Amino acid sequence: MDLAVWTQDEAGPFQTIPMPGQSWQPNGTAKHQGHEYIRNGTAKLLTLFCPSSGEVRAKGVITCPNIVLHSWLRNELTKVLEGLPLAKSIEPEVNLEQWRSWQEGLQNPITLSTELPPLRMLLVMII
Numbered sequence: 421m422d423l424a425v426w427t428q429d430e431a432g433p434f435q436t437i438p439m440p441g442q443s444w445q446p447n448g449t450a451k452h453q454g455h456e457y458i459r460n461g462t463a464k465l466l467t468l469f470c471p472s473s474g475e476v477r478a479k480g481v482i483t484c485p486n487i488v489l490h491s492w493l494r495n496e497l498t499k500v501l502e503g504l505p506l507a508k509s510i511e512p513e514v515n516l517e518q519w520r521s522w523q524e525g526l527q528n529p530i531t532l533s534t535e536l537p538p539l540r541m542l543l544v545m546i547i
Contacts, residue, residue: 435462
């Protein structure tokens with residue numbers, strides 16, 4: 421069974437301060453920080469990554485409560501699912517076995533309902 425695998429993670433928090441690197445100053449002009457600089461807190465990076473294709477979807481945020489994370493994930497995963505092939509019709513017993521197969525070896529497998537949609541994608545969330 422070909423199963424799309426995506427991973428989700430959050431990077432940060434990162435301080436929103438100037439970092440060393442290339443600059444826009446003309447050659448021969450000293451690098452400096454403007455007098456109006458005010459520290460601006462921290463930021464995080466939400467990522468959704470597909471290891472098989474290398475595709476990355478990302479969004480920068482300044483806070484990441486569940487309402488921010490879940491709405492972003494719902495929107496991105498909906499787009500991912502729209503790009504996947506439609507699920508093939510299979511017998512309910514075969515479908516249930518496919519759902520069980522990816523749980524093998526998990527310390528805390530989830531309880532599965534007897535009526536499940538066809539398995540098309542596996543999302544691994546890094547906590």
